[in-house]
Amino acid sequence: MSESNRKDFERAERIDIRQPDQAKADRFDPRNRIYVRAVTGVWTQLRRKMGWVALSFFLLLPWITWGDRQAVWFHLSEQKFHIFALTIWPQDLTLLAAVFMIAAFSLFFITTYLGRVWCGYTCPQTVWTFIFMWLEEKIEGARNKRIKLDKMPWSANKLMKKAAKHGSWIAISLLTALTFCSYFVPAKALYIDFFTGNASATVYFWGIFLTLATYGNAGWMREIMCTHMCPYARFQSVMFDKNTFIVGYDSKRGETRGPRSRKADPKALNLGDCIDCDLCVQVCPTGIDIRNGLQYECINCGACIDACDNTMERMGYRKGLISYTTENRLDGVTEKVRRPKLVGYGVVLVVIISGFIYNIANLDPLRLDVMRDRNALYRETSDGLVENTYTLKILNKTDQNNQYQLAVSGLTDYQWNGPKVLTIRAGEVATQPISIAVDPYDLKSPITPIEITLSVKDDPSVSFTQESRFFSGG
Incomplete structure (x- = not known):
C-alpha cells in the first residue's frame, strides 16, 4: 500500500459521519435517550390535529350527560354499560367480542393498505408521547439546548426547568388517570371526592397507578414501548406486502x-x-x-x-x-391496490360490522330465563294433575319501571300457579317461581315442548320468548 493510500485509509478510520451524540449511542439499548428534534410540515400538522382531536374526545366525553346520568358510563357495580341511549347488560357482552373483532380486522385492513398509520397518528402511546415532548421543548428548549442542559452540572436554573417539566408531566398524567376512572365512576363526584379525600381505596389505587403508568410510558419509556414491548411491531410483517404504503x-x-x-x-x-x-x-x-x-x-x-x-x-x-x-x-413496479389479502380483510370487516349493527338495532329491552326445578322432573297433585315447577328470572333492561305479562304456549289446557302480571323496576332482575299443572290425558308425549312468553303489558309487541319442556313421565 502506498504512503498516500495508507494515510487516506487511516483518515477514513478516524472519521465518524454520525452526529456526536449518536456516534456512541446504541438505539437498541433502552438506557440511551433519544433527543427528538422539533419539525414542521404537512404530516406533523396532521398528526398534531388528530392527536388533539383524540385527546379532546377522551377528556370531554365523560362530561356529556344523557338524561339524569353520564352519557358514557361503565357501571361495573350494577353490571351495565351506558353508551348514550344504549344500555348493555352482561347478557349482551357478545357485543363486546364483536367490538374487539371489528377493531382487530380494522387494524389488519388499514395496516395492509396504509402501514402503521395507527401507530403514527392515533395510538395513545404516540399521542401522549408527543404531548410530553411538546411540553419538554417548551420548558427546556430545542434539541441542542436539551442536550446541553443534561450535560450541565446541577444548578438552580436546571433544577427549576426539570421540576417544571416533570411537574407538567405528572399533572397531565393525573388528568389522564382521573379521566379514565371517570368512565367507571361519575365524573362530577370523582374529582371532588378524589381531592377532598373522600374517594374509595379502589379509586385512589387506580388513580395513582394510572398516573404513574402514563408518566412512565410517555415521559421515560417512550420509544421503548414501540420497539421493545408493543407486539404490533413484531407481527406487522405478516400484514405487509410490497403494495403496502x-x-x-x-x-x-x-x-x-x-x-x-x-x-x-x-x-x-x-x-x-x-x-x-x-x-x-x-x-x-x-x-x-x-x-x-x-x-x-x-x-x-x-x-x-x-x-x-x-x-x-x-x-x-x-x-x-x-x-x-x-x-x-x-422498484418501479406497477402497484396493485386490490389484492386478495386486502379484499379478504375488507369482506370480513364488512360482515362483522353489519352483524354488529343488526344486533345493536335488535337488542331486546327485556330478558327472560326459564329454569326447571332440578330436584324433580314432575309431581302429581291431589287432583291427579301433572305439575312442573319453574323459576323465572326476568330482567328489565330499560330505564323505566314496567309491568310485564306472562303466558305459556304449547299446552291446550293448564293451570298456572303464580302471578301472571309483574311490576319490575328499571334495571332490576326479578326472580319468580311458578308451576304449571296439566291433566295427563291432555298430553300426547312424555316430554312436551312449551314456550313461555314475557311481554310489556301496555305494549304486547315488545316481548321475549324462552323455550322449555314439560315432563309428564307417562
Missing part, C-alpha cells in the same frame, strides 16, 4: 449522499439529492435512520418526510426523497 427513502434518487453547497451541481459532484444532514434521524421518535430501509421500529409518523421535504425545499430540489410510498413504487 410505508415511509420509504428513494435510494436511487438520494445516493450517493453527501454534503454540498446550495449552488453546487450534485451531478457534477457525482452525488444524489441526499445531503446527509441526518435531520431525518434527529426528528424520528424511535431514533432510526429510514435511509437504511424498512424497519419494524418505524411507526409511519411522517416526521422524517417533513424534515426531508424542508431540506429539499431549502436546497431547491424536488420534494419526496422520503415519502409515503410502496416497495413496488420504489
Whole structure:
C-alpha cells in the first residue's frame, strides 16, 4: 500500500459521519435517550390535529350527560354499560367480542393498505408521547439546548426547568388517570371526592397507578414501548406486502449522499439529492435512520418526510426523497391496490360490522330465563294433575319501571300457579317461581315442548320468548 493510500485509509478510520451524540449511542439499548428534534410540515400538522382531536374526545366525553346520568358510563357495580341511549347488560357482552373483532380486522385492513398509520397518528402511546415532548421543548428548549442542559452540572436554573417539566408531566398524567376512572365512576363526584379525600381505596389505587403508568410510558419509556414491548411491531410483517404504503427513502434518487453547497451541481459532484444532514434521524421518535430501509421500529409518523421535504425545499430540489410510498413504487413496479389479502380483510370487516349493527338495532329491552326445578322432573297433585315447577328470572333492561305479562304456549289446557302480571323496576332482575299443572290425558308425549312468553303489558309487541319442556313421565 502506498504512503498516500495508507494515510487516506487511516483518515477514513478516524472519521465518524454520525452526529456526536449518536456516534456512541446504541438505539437498541433502552438506557440511551433519544433527543427528538422539533419539525414542521404537512404530516406533523396532521398528526398534531388528530392527536388533539383524540385527546379532546377522551377528556370531554365523560362530561356529556344523557338524561339524569353520564352519557358514557361503565357501571361495573350494577353490571351495565351506558353508551348514550344504549344500555348493555352482561347478557349482551357478545357485543363486546364483536367490538374487539371489528377493531382487530380494522387494524389488519388499514395496516395492509396504509402501514402503521395507527401507530403514527392515533395510538395513545404516540399521542401522549408527543404531548410530553411538546411540553419538554417548551420548558427546556430545542434539541441542542436539551442536550446541553443534561450535560450541565446541577444548578438552580436546571433544577427549576426539570421540576417544571416533570411537574407538567405528572399533572397531565393525573388528568389522564382521573379521566379514565371517570368512565367507571361519575365524573362530577370523582374529582371532588378524589381531592377532598373522600374517594374509595379502589379509586385512589387506580388513580395513582394510572398516573404513574402514563408518566412512565410517555415521559421515560417512550420509544421503548414501540420497539421493545408493543407486539404490533413484531407481527406487522405478516400484514405487509410490497403494495403496502410505508415511509420509504428513494435510494436511487438520494445516493450517493453527501454534503454540498446550495449552488453546487450534485451531478457534477457525482452525488444524489441526499445531503446527509441526518435531520431525518434527529426528528424520528424511535431514533432510526429510514435511509437504511424498512424497519419494524418505524411507526409511519411522517416526521422524517417533513424534515426531508424542508431540506429539499431549502436546497431547491424536488420534494419526496422520503415519502409515503410502496416497495413496488420504489422498484418501479406497477402497484396493485386490490389484492386478495386486502379484499379478504375488507369482506370480513364488512360482515362483522353489519352483524354488529343488526344486533345493536335488535337488542331486546327485556330478558327472560326459564329454569326447571332440578330436584324433580314432575309431581302429581291431589287432583291427579301433572305439575312442573319453574323459576323465572326476568330482567328489565330499560330505564323505566314496567309491568310485564306472562303466558305459556304449547299446552291446550293448564293451570298456572303464580302471578301472571309483574311490576319490575328499571334495571332490576326479578326472580319468580311458578308451576304449571296439566291433566295427563291432555298430553300426547312424555316430554312436551312449551314456550313461555314475557311481554310489556301496555305494549304486547315488545316481548321475549324462552323455550322449555314439560315432563309428564307417562
